Structures are given as C-alpha cells and as structure tokens.
Amino acid sequence: MRRRLIALGFLGLLVGLAAVSLAYRQGFFAPAAARMLPDAEGIVYLDLRSIRLASDFSAPAISHEPEYEEFLSATGFQFERDLDELAIAVHAPEPTVDGANVVMQRRYSEIFVGRYDRTRLNHYLHKIAADVERYRDSEILVIPFEGRTVRVSLLNDNMVVASNAGDPGVIRGIMDRQARSVLAWRAPWFLRLHYRDVRFGSPLWAILQLKTPGSVKPALPLPGGLFFSLPQDSVTVASVRYTGKVELRVEAFTNNAQDAERLNSSASSFLQLFHALESSGETRGPDPDVKAFFSSLQVNLDGDRVALTATLTPGFVKKLVSDNAAPTATPPVPTAPETPSKKSKTSK
Numbered sequence: 001m002r003r004r005l006i007a008l009g010f011l012g013l014l015v016g017l018a019a020v021s022l023a024y025r026q027g028f029f030a031p032a033a034a035r036m037l038p039d040a041e042g043i044v045y046l047d048l049r050s051i052r053l054a055s056d057f058s059a060p061a062i063s064h065e066p067e068y069e070e071f072l073s074a075t076g077f078q079f080e081r082d083l084d085e086l087a088i089a090v091h092a093p094e095p096t097v098d099g100a101n102v103v104m105q106r107r108y109s110e111i112f113v114g115r116y117d118r119t120r121l122n123h124y125l126h127k128i129a130a131d132v133e134r135y136r137d138s139e140i141l142v143i144p145f146e147g148r149t150v151r152v153s154l155l156n157d158n159m160v161v162a163s164n165a166g167d168p169g170v171i172r173g174i175m176d177r178q179a180r181s182v183l184a185w186r187a188p189w190f191l192r193l194h195y196r197d198v199r200f201g202s203p204l205w206a207i208l209q210l211k212t213p214g215s216v217k218p219a220l221p222l223p224g225g226l227f228f229s230l231p232q233d234s235v236t237v238a239s240v241r242y243t244g245k246v247e248l249r250v251e252a253f254t255n256n257a258q259d260a261e262r263l264n265s266s267a268s269s270f271l272q273l274f275h276a277l278e279s280s281g282e283t284r285g286p287d288p289d290v291k292a293f294f295s296s297l298q299v300n301l302d303g304d305r306v307a308l309t310a311t312l313t314p315g316f317v318k319k320l321v322s323d324n325a326a327p328t329a330t331p332p333v334p335t336a337p338e339t340p341s342k343k344s345k346t347s348k
Contacts, residue, residue, distance in 0.1 A: 033087035033111045035187040036177045042090030047203035049084040074124045077116040085113035097147035109163035202239035209235045231259040246312040264301040289316040
C-alpha cells in the first residue's frame with residue numbers, strides 16, 4: 001500500500017511538471033498584457049512597477065514637450081509615474097503619407113496598464129478624436145496623427161489599448177481577448193514559440209523577428225545610435241533583470257550554425273574595434289553610462305545561437321525606462337480638429 005502511494009505521488013509529480021512545462025511553452029506564464037497582443041513581428045514588454053519596487057528610479061524632473069505638458073494638464077496621467085506595464089506588438093510596415101510622399105512605416109499596437117483618471121482621459125480623447133466607432137459595448141476613439149490613424153479604447157479602469165495598424169480588426173481582437181476569461185487567453189504564436197527563451201524574472205524583455213525588404217538585413221539597435229546587422233530570419237530575444245546587478249542578455253537564434261559563426265565573428269570584431277578605440281582615447285563620448293555598457297559587452301557562441309551579455313549601470317537603466325515610458329502609438333495631441341465630424345459606427 002505504501003509503495004502504491006509513493007508511486008502515485010511520483011506519477012502526480014511528473015504530470016504536474018509536464019503540465020507546468022507545457023503551460024510555459026504555450027506562453028501561459030507570460031504577463032497577461034503580453035498575451036492579449038495580436039500576432040506580430042515583435043513583442044516588447046516593460047514591467048515598470050517591478051523596476052520601481054526593486055530600485056529607486058525616481059530620476060530628476062524630466063523636461064517635457066509642450067504637447068505632452070498639455071496632455072499632463074488635461075489628464076493628470078504621467079507615464080514615468082503612473083504607468084505600471086506596457087506591452088507592444090510590432091507590426092509590419094504599412095504605407096504612410098508623409099507630406100507629398102508615401103513611405104513605409106512600422107505600425108504598433110500597445111496595451112497600457114496603470115493608474116489614471118478615466119473621466120479626464122476619456123474627455124481628452126473625445127476632444128482630439130475625429131470619429132468614434134462602436135464595438136460591442138465599448139467606444140473606439142479614432143485619432144488622425146501624422147498620416148496614420150490611431151485607434152484608442154479604454155478597456156477598464158486601469159487598462160488602455162491603442163493601435164495605429166490600418167486594419168481596425170487588430171484593436172478589436174485585443175478587446176475580444178480582454179472580454180474573455182483569463183484562462184481562455186491564447187498567447188500569440190510568436191510569444192508561445194519564444195517566451196521560454198526569456199530569462200525568468202526579467203521585467204524588461206523583447207522578442208523580435210523583424211522582416212526587411214529585399215536583401216536588406218535586419219538590424220539590432222544598440223545604445224549610442226549604432227546598429228548591428230543580423231542574419232535574415234533570425235529571432236532576437238532580449239531581457240534585462242536584476243540579480244544584485246542589472247544584467248542584459250541578447251540572444252540571436254539563427255537558422256544554422258554557419259550563420260551563427262559568422263554573426264559571432266562579426267560581433268567579436270566589432271567589440272575588439274570598440275575596445276581598441278576606447279583604449280586609444282578616441283571614444284570620449286558625453287555619456288559615461290553608454291560607454292560603460294559597451295565596455296562590459298561579451299559575445300558567446302552556442303550552436304546556432306549567439307548571446308551578447310552586458311552589465312547596465314543604474315544611470316543607463318534610468319535612461320532606458322525614461323525613453324520607453326512615453327507612448328509610441330497614442331499621440332498627446334492637445335488640440336481638436338477644427339471641424340470634427342463624429343459619427344457612431346456600430347460593428348457587429
């Protein structure tokens with residue numbers, strides 16, 4: 001009898017571990033805001049609440065543009081203080097009117113989680129909206145901005161969704177997922193495939209496979225305005241976490257070992273050149289945090305993947321958080337159109 005109980009207990013443990021492993025691989029343990037996003041070429045996630053709890057990132061007062069000051073005055077919402085989570089889906093480029101030209105620009109869908117005055121924000125969005133669409137029991141504010149159309153909806157008292165994708169079905173899909181039970185949320189396929197590669201406990205992470213036209217290679221942006229070329233169809237997984245020090249890890253998953261070897265050789269040469277310039281005194285830049293970041297970079301090759309690791313200074317992390325705290329899809333435009341034409345469109 002005792003052996004049978006031990007065997008059953010061991011079997012139950014194996015089943016439990018298998019279920020946890022499957023759930024992790026399906027992206028179930030990814031943050032809820034990230035799981036609500038649509039399929040895209042990239043996902044970026046920031047947990048600013050955890051960052052504030054872990055360390056003091058209350059940097060000196062930040063200077064804002066006049067338009068953003070108008071937004072602050074009208075809504076009382078300050079991204080650096082009140083935004084807790086930000087999940088971003090990076091979509092493929094779409095045609096965008098830029099003056100007399102039509103250019104290809106990437107589109108984004110964003111989920112903001114934080115503390116805001118719903119009445120004030122709703123009033124502000126109605127003020128700048130050119131149109132209002134109805135979807136189910138919710139409103140979608142349609143805001144024209146720099147040749148694009150931004151759609152915004154207040155999902156609940158602490159969550160806002162925005163998208164400048166041309167297809168209105170993108171934001172409606174997010175709203176549908178939010179309306180369902182949490183257990184029914186199915187993470188985007190891209191997140192399900194690669195969330196297991198995000199290091200555990202990372203409040204900042206990104207999963208990217210950005211497509212580029214023709215023979216142009218995708219590029220990984222680095223601090224200081226630099227870009228690093230990657231092999232076509234490679235997947236980049238970046239994560240930042242605190243383990244007594246702030247650690248950055250960026251892994252490039254290539255299609256084969258040959259691509260990984262070439263990438264490793266290129267990255268190693270890049271770092272050798274940078275360190276040589278640094279030792280000769282030719283990299284006396286104005287930002288010591290960025291310089292320290294590059295000095296700590298290391299490259300490692302493992303089969304078909306190449307990993308870049310670095311240590312980030314607190315000053316560098318403050319800059320990173322400040323640069324990513326403001327929205328990219330929802331413009332803080334303070335003035336309404338001169339002749340707004342608000343119509344109610346009911347979508348079934």
